[in-house]
Amino acid sequence: MKKIKKIKIKVNGKLTTINDNLTLSSYLKKLKISIKKVAIELNREITDKNKLSKIKLKNNDKIEIVHFIGGG
Numbered sequence: 600m601k602k603i604k605k606i607k608i609k610v611n612g613k614l615t616t617i618n619d620n621l622t623l624s625s626y627l628k629k630l631k632i633s634i635k636k637v638a639i640e641l642n643r644e645i646t647d648k649n650k651l652s653k654i655k656l657k658n659n660d661k662i663e664i665v666h667f668i669g670g671g
Contacts, residue, residue: 606658617656624651627664638665 604619617626623641627634639646640663646654656662 606656608656608658608660608662610662611664619658621656622652623654623656623662626656626662627651632664636667638667639663640665 605616606619607614607616609615621629623639623646624634627639634648634651639648639651641654642661
């Protein structure tokens with residue numbers, strides 16, 4: 600049986616451990632985050648939402664998820 604490797608990433612300033620080989624898209628789905636209402640920053644760069652499923656998360660990645668809030 601193959602052991603699943605774990606990696607550590609930081610999400611909105613909090614350290615978390617996830618399975619290795621996860622894409623940014625699948626991680627956001629796991630968190631139940633709708634990408635329509637957020638901006639995603641990976642290692643201080645805004646990510647293109649069309650490329651989320653191609654981006655593999657790596658050890659020590661830093662993700663910031665910014666929610667858009669309407670108001671006036």
